[in-house]
Amino acid sequence: MEKQTASLHLVSAFLAMEPTGCVISHARSLGGGSVTVDAQRFIWDHCISKAIGKCHAPYLKNFVKKLILEIESNRDDVLDELYELYTEFMTSLKDENAVKGTERALKYISFLFPDDASCEDAMVRELVVPLHCSLNMLEGDTGCSIWPASLFLSEFILSFPDMFSSKTCFEVGSGVGLVGICLTHVKASKVILSDGDLSTLSNMKLNLKMNQLSTDDDEPVSSECTDSVKCLHLPWECASESELQGLKPDIILGADVIYDPLCLPHLVHLFSILLDKTKSSLRFPRVGCDCAIGGSHEYSDGCDAQDVVAASDSAGNASPTEHPMAYISSVIRNADTFGHFLALVDEANLAIMDLTRTHQPASSLPYMQSYDRSSMRLFRLSSK
Ligand SMILES: C[S@@+](CC[C@H](N)C(=O)[O-])C[C@H]1O[C@@H](n2cnc3c(N)ncnc32)[C@H](O)[C@@H]1O
Structure with a gap:
């Protein structure tokens, strides 16, 4: 898949709050098979940094967590920003799984x-x-x-x-x-x-x-x-x-x-x-x-x-x-x-x-x- 299309699909899937596994599979396509440092930088600039404070925080926390796990399981380097954000979420968002009825x-x-x-x-x-x-x-x-x-x-x-x-x-x-x-x-x-x-x-x-x-x-x-x-x-x-x-x-x-x-x-x-x-x-x-x-x-x-x-x-x-x-x-x-x-x-x-x-x-x-x-x-x- 062309890089431009892969990046468009990735951002669109993230904005539509697609299941995190689906967004990560678009991230893999963008990186040519794995979530490379360049792909992470793209995700940070075009998805995560723009969503902080605006999108549904438990979704973002879950996405960042799954993304880090995916990158680590491939033994690739993880951007510092991702670790820092996840640490912040760990302290600020404790009961993210408790979705309220009207959330x-x-x-x-x-x-x-x-x-x-x-x-x-x-x-x-x-x-x-x-x-x-x-x-x-x-x-x-x-x-x-x-x-x-x-x-x-x-x-x-x-x-x-x-x-x-x-x-x-x-x-x-x-x-x-x-x-x-x-x-x-x-x-x-x-x-x-x-x-x-x-x-x-x-x-x-x-x-x-x-x-x-x-x-x-x-x-x-x-x-x-x-x-x-x-x-x-x-x-x-x-x-x-x-x-x-x-x-x-x-x-x-x-x-x-x-x-x-x-x-x-x-x-x-x-x-x-x-x-x-x-x-x-x-x-x-x-x-x-x-x-x-x-x-x-x-x-x-x-x-x-x-x-x-x-x-x-x-x-x-x-x-x-x-x-x-x-x-x-x-x-x-x-x-x-x-x-x-x-x-x-x-x-x-x-x-x-x-x-x-x-x-x-x-x-x-x-x-x-x-x-x-x-x-x-x-x-x-x-x-x-
Ligand atoms: C499965 S949802 C589909 C909603 C939307 N059309 C969509 O596809 O995303 C069914 C919709 O029909 C409405 N609905 C169900 N029974 C209804 C009824 N008896 N009279 C009017 N609206 C009804 C519900 O409030 C709901 O918005």
Whole structure:
């Protein structure tokens, strides 16, 4: 691997708080097989010294410890700075393993796009998103953590920006707000995020502000703050038909929302209202093709990604008009739960298409070894 790429991956992995073993493996790549003194100097200058006092201290302590062990086990010299910092941590941070239930960390998710990436627009070549998230995966009804499905949906949005630009986009179960931030980046005309959990919602608003986005319930955070995102407290069980119809989204999104069998009927009901052709506003030209599936529980592959891009490029021309579409990214953890979802979708007279193979987003998180892209699925829902 080229040195420049190795150093970019190393810094990105560190900022995203990837597991320390993963960051160290990037450090090894940078050093050409071991964490040389030059690689250590790079890590000190570009990662550690900048993070002291800012990043989650127990993470930093653990990283420094593992790094020293790695270097010593190779019988290489360790930078004095590393030993000194670790000694400081030993006295100041004694109970680092006791992660408190609500402990937050600031992670930076860097979407990296190689020059020849299949992204359509230079504006999406690079994006670094700071996000406050919880170290307890279950905090805020799971909504205060970054789940892999939102990374995949974000990669999808950034890979096919024209599908979302100038569209009203509404997300359910938005969690930390990453998908919404990517939607504003590709210039969605309106972004509406929602969640059923109040602590998740307040963390989401904090993240939007940190990314220079104002929420509708506050003044713009700074003069740089140009975009506004609407944030709704919207438990699927309580969403009224009139409230949903008032949103008039062109595109509905959801990442990792298919997991609780009790919530699924409400979620599918919400989709069926928002996707209802008879009540949709028919505002934008058709994208993709019409290979919708029949009424059984089977769901088909989508059509060629090229078709989607080509058709969306022709926005404003004589393309047939499109009804609202929903894009859902998911990990199928439990086949029965997913089967239940498919049965509900069928009962609601919705069509579902598996786009995983045909609409693979460009990989923009190559440094993130903890993110298993191969388990990701992407579905499109529409009214039949
Ligand atoms: C697994 S998390 C996914 C969060 C985010 N989409 C991501 O992928 O990182 C599920 C999200 O759905 C929200 N959620 C779960 N059940 C819900 C319900 N019945 N109504 C509204 N939101 C719900 C949770 O609060 C949480 O934010």
